Amino acid sequence: MEAGSSKDEPRSCFGRLRRKLTEPHGHSGHSLFRKFRFALSLFSLFHILAIIGSAKDVYLEKFGADATIMGLLFSVISFWSPLTECLVGHLQDREVLRRCFPVESWGRRAPFLATHCIIAAMAASVVYMPPSNATGPLEVWFVLVLMLSYWGASSCVIAFEAARQEIYPFKEERIVVEGLCKYTMMMGGGCGAIPVLVLMADASMLHRLLFVFYILLFGLVSLEAVPIFRDAVAAPLPEVPSEAHEVQSAAGEVGGVLQILCEVMPRIGCCRRKDQRPPNMAFRHLMAVKFWNGAYGASIGSTLFYYVTYVLRLGGWERMQVIVGGGLLAGLTEVSLNWIYMRIFSAGDVRLDMTGKTDRRLLRYVVFSRFCNAVATFGIIGWAEPSIFMVFLWAVTTRFGLASFSFWRVSAQCWLVDEDCIFGDVPGRRRQGVIFGALAMTQNFAGAIFSSLTFLGLGLAGLETVNCEAECKHLSTKQIVDSTGAVGECIDTCFLGVIAMQPDSLRWYVRAVIGFWAPLCELMVAFHAWKFPIKGARLRRLYAGISQSRGEEINLTLEDTGTPHTGKSKIVLSVEATKSNNSNKMRRQNTDSDGLLWRLAHTTALVDSWPGAKSLSVLFDINEAAPLDTRRSSWACRQEHTFGIAVGLRKTKPDHKTGRLQNATVEAS
Secondary structure (H helix, E strand, O other), X not given: OHHHHHHHOOOOHHHHHHHHHHOOOOOOOOOHHHHHHHHHHHHHHHHHHHHHHOHHHHHHHOOOOOHHHHHHHHHHHHHHXXXXXXXXXXXHHOOOOOOOOOHHHHOOOHHHHHHHHHHHHHHXXXXXXXXXXXXXXXXXXXXXXXXXXXXXXXXXXXXXXXXHHHHOOOHHHHHHHHHHXXXXXXXXXXXXXXXXXXXXXXXXXXXXXXXXXXXXXXXXXXXXXXXXXXOOOOXXXXXXXXXXXXXXXXXXXXXXXXXXXXXXXXXXXOOOOOOOOOOOHHHHHHHHHHHHHHHHHHHHHHHHHHHHHHHOOOOHHHHHHHHHHHHHHHHHHHHHHHHHHHHHHOOOOHHHOOOOHHHHHHHXXXXXXXXXXXXXXXXXXXXXXXXXXXXXXXXXXXXXHHOOHHHHHHHHHHXXXXXXXXXXXXXXXXXXXXXHHHHHHHHHHHHHHHHHHHHHHHHXXXXXXXXXXXXXXXXXXXXXXXXXXXXXXXXXXXXXXXXXXXXXXXXXXXHHHHHHHHHHHHHHHHHHHHHOOOOOHHHHHHHXXXXXXXXXXOOOOHHHHOOOOOOOEEEEEEOOEEEEOOXXXXXXXXXXXXXXXXXXXXXHHHHHHOOOOOOEEEEEEOOOOOOHHHHOOOHHHHHHHHOOOOOOOOOOOOOOOOOOOOEEEEEEO
């Protein structure tokens, strides 16, 4: 048998590598290669976003579009993208394509990736092929193509986020997928930058026609992930007692974005009800994280180019070399750190970590990194003397501060969706698309608002521009102005004059946005990430609920149970009684003893199923019965109490000291 087993082992390095890549690993049963195929769903997305993100500049410089009209239209498109994300999320949760793509065979997300990836790729491929360069048709074509591209891209984003949460149930696999997605996003963005750089130099019809096929080809690469997305089928719900059939039947109802906002901020409603639930603090803090992170990204992205140009006073090839050099340093740092963080944060099994050490380590490291990055940005950009070396140093330090954040962000938003499905107001309600759409809408709205405000601030700070190509066009007889000879010298001289004519207020404004405002946004991100409440015992309970919904068991050894904690966890199983007169001399209270016994047996059985030593005591307290109107108690509340048990001490016998069963308190340590 040993000889036979040795033959099965691959001897070559290629064979061992192939086995490692194709061997199933994790709770999803997906291999590393299959997870990479899933991550390819973002390749075409970022390829398309890179194409359409620079379309405004090409239309202005090469097609002669009106700057005022294009600026107004681009602002409209910036606010259109967040609206599409919440809308397509609602449509995906309602499974509007199920008639053409049955959910049983296609899953809930694969139809939207298959259809909308094609829509986005076709729209992006013709973005640089306007039917006319005349004012009017040119701007109309720009708006239609970009709105259609953003619609397809938004649907692909929501489908990806929801599919990742449904296919990969625990943090380890989600972190691995996020790390692989970073590599595919870099590759997709790099492929999308090539047409933009070429067209900025030569936007001839031949080049634009060739790039139609180029953009379409790479825009369809993400279809490779469609078979993986077909695994995104909702997991079966845990069994519930028959008395909760009304709650279970409402599990398929999906609320809209307005309902989400009411859960986060209940006071925005017109009329405040007495029975109004408290706000969802987990959702509120995560939306705040997305908001401030969107504000941070928009502020940095809108002013970084102006920092290199007007603060460092660079132009031409010098400016290009600094931008490329900083990008390469940031990219190499990101690639290296991404692999390290994948190995560290995806190690182990969170279900076996009874103390929550790995989750706390991730949160603390992310908060500490964002804080250090805010301090470093303030010192390098806002305080130190501007120089090329400082830009290169900041390109490296900012990746150290931001590279780990996406791993916690992905985990946190998936935890939020998991808890909403298992322990939400409506147990089993699956509204991943609406939740992810609301989060994406928050971040993109913040980005659109602060990007517009940043550009407005540039004008107020005194920015003045001159079209140097138009000024030097008389020196060239070609239709497209070249960058060599007398024309090139004229353009360089003109641009250096434009840089020199800018007031100092513009330079101080750019430094203030990057060196003061952006660090403030980072501190707000770190604060709300630290206050995110799904952690500790609440997160342990969530892991137990996910395992139960998947029909999995946690097999722990005695060493895995950890040190018994000294505190008490209390579970209140309340049974309301009604008073009735069965005789003229005596009043009795009728209780639903069957329901109490079922719930008590369910709780004790769950405590017994957990390995390790533990103690359990049952105390019965006789109090006045609650009104009959409060008799309905949701199955979600019972599940929430049931999983709020911490294992630790020795097991003892229940204590029955009172006669009638009305309010039972179960204490477990």
